[in-house]
Amino acid sequence: MLDNNVWSYLGDARAGSRFKTVAHALGHRVVTAPSVLLGVLQHPHSDMRAAIIEAITTATDERLRSEADREGAEVVSEVHRLHPEWMRAMPHTGREATWRTYWTKRFWREAAEHHDRLRDAEPARRTARTARFLVDGEGRAGHPGEQAWIYNIAVAAAERRSGLGRALLTEVARQAQEAGRTFLALAPQDGDDVPSRRTFFQACGLRMIESETPGAAWGCPVTDVLRGL
Structure with a gap:
């Protein structure tokens, strides 16, 4: 398994x-852990990041x-x-099995094809680990499967309008x-930023699913949120 500095050199040299x-030729096989790719995603320059990821995905024999x-x-x-x-x-x-498939297959594909988006979403992935679901087993008309209710989600004021909120909601939907x-549904708390929240919810694919009153729930099929990727 190679150090990230070695991968940087190989990427720079293509x-x-x-x-x-x-x-x-020397009888070796190259194995790489997903943490190596996670480290590469932090590289600030998109072109260099892409080159390093290409070197890793090309040379790796086994994805750990x-x-x-x-x-x-x-x-x-x-x-x-x-x-x-x-x-x-x-x-x-x-x-x-789902997570193993993600880290050995899907994550690698996302890194190769959408490393910029994956890099932007990584802070939301870390934050999303604290998000929790409340499941309504009855479902909703037209959506017989179980629902995911978000009951705790927020973005610091200084980080708003940076794409973090959408990335966070998308990660929860995933x-x-x-x-x-x-x-996917949520019931927003009362506050003085109702218009901006309404705009944000609509931009993410959510719509109001209860009569318009303070704290009315918003929701949509999970696929509607993911379609905005």
């Missing part, structure tokens, strides 16, 4: 393919699972060794979709 050829995935597997292994009675008879592996939700 030498990803040549490096892979040399590595194979995320560190969280591998460390989690170690914990599970230890629990199985020390307390096998704690283990489920039928493990719930669906969500684990997580909701991966969790099997089909409808």
Whole structure:
């Protein structure tokens, strides 16, 4: 596994393919963790960032699972060794498989094709880890699947109108979709910025789904939010 400084050199020299050829000739395989790509996304210059990502994706033979995935597997292994009675008879592996696919396939594709957008969205991804869903199992007319209700979301005043709010809402919608939700909704708190919030909600694809009163809920199919990507 190579250091980011080495990848920067290979990207600058446009030498990803040549490096892979040399590595194979010496009997080596190149493995790369997603954290390497995350580090590259912080590069301030778009053209150089694209070159480094191209070098990484071209030269890499094996895309490693995320560190969280591998460390989690170690914990599970230890629990199985020390307390096998704690283990489920039928493990719930669906969500684990979803995230593993994301970090070994989709994330790489997004980095190669949309690194600028992915870089802008990364602060929202970190913030979105604190967002939580309330699920209404009854669904809403025309959307029989489960709903995701956002009950805590905010952007600091100094960061507004920078695209962070849209990126945050999009990330929550993506997580909701991966969790099997089909409808995204929220009920805004009272405040003196109602007009600006209304404009923001509409720009993100949301529409008012209750009678127009203070605190009325807004919502839309999850796909409507993701369509704005």
